[in-house]
Amino acid sequence: MKLLLAGGGEPEQVQSLDEYFANYVKEGKVLYIPVAMYKIPYDECESWFRETYAKYNICNIDVCTNLKKAPNLNEYKAIFIGGGNTFKLLKEIKESNFDYALTEYLKNGGFVYGGSAGAIIFGKTIKTSSHADKNLVNLKDLNGLNLIKGYNVWCHYNEKKDLNNVLKLENSTIVLYEESGVLFDGEKFITVGKNHLIFPDDFE
Numbered sequence: 001m002k003l004l005l006a007g008g009g010e011p012e013q014v015q016s017l018d019e020y021f022a023n024y025v026k027e028g029k030v031l032y033i034p035v036a037m038y039k040i041p042y043d044e045c046e047s048w049f050r051e052t053y054a055k056y057n058i059c060n061i062d063v064c065t066n067l068k069k070a071p072n073l074n075e076y077k078a079i080f081i082g083g084g085n086t087f088k089l090l091k092e093i094k095e096s097n098f099d100y101a102l103t104e105y106l107k108n109g110g111f112v113y114g115g116s117a118g119a120i121i122f123g124k125t126i127k128t129s130s131h132a133d134k135n136l137v138n139l140k141d142l143n144g145l146n147l148i149k150g151y152n153v154w155c156h157y158n159e160k161k162d163l164n165n166v167l168k169l170e171n172s173t174i175v176l177y178e179e180s181g182v183l184f185d186g187e188k189f190i191t192v193g194k195n196h197l198i199f200p201d202d203f204e
Helices: 015-025 042-054 086-095 098-107 159-167
Strands: 002-006 030-033 061-063 078-081 111-115 152-154 173-175 180-184 189-193
Touching: 002 015, 015 042, 015 078, 015 111, 015 180, 015 189, 030 042, 042 061, 086 098, 098 111, 159 173
Parallel strands: 002 111, 030 061, 030 078, 078 111, 152 173
Antiparallel strands: 002 180, 180 189
């Protein structure tokens, strides 16, 4: 498996992560999933995604906005799960049983790039998003997909605003600045992008 978790910054902040993703995909087929978004229409999300990756010559792109009708994931070289509202994203994933398909895809060697909400869902819980996201969909079960060795993910980290909250977290958490990302291969974590990755032990 290859799981690229991104802190969720502006395009210029995550350029190195986009390049890493593009270099992996090359001429392969990509599935873009924007269902976490609720403020911006999906067609605008699609336009952004296509424009972003056109400069890397990645044009073979499908978009899925209804996970209950998701295509066979094995058709894709990589999957991109965009940011937005983490509660909305996890609810749609669980209600469509897409979590099972996504887990199998990764276990079979697939590549997933998750940005912000798309990264947080892979943790043990999505409670780490509560400081930034509202539970708009009244999601009761906040357990994430738990595919990164029991860690949680905190995105958009700002030391001045978030340090005290991060220190209070119950479980081990990967903390990502907006410029930073981490690749998990099923065994180990590798920093991608600017080296701002923080693990809880660094605070001791």
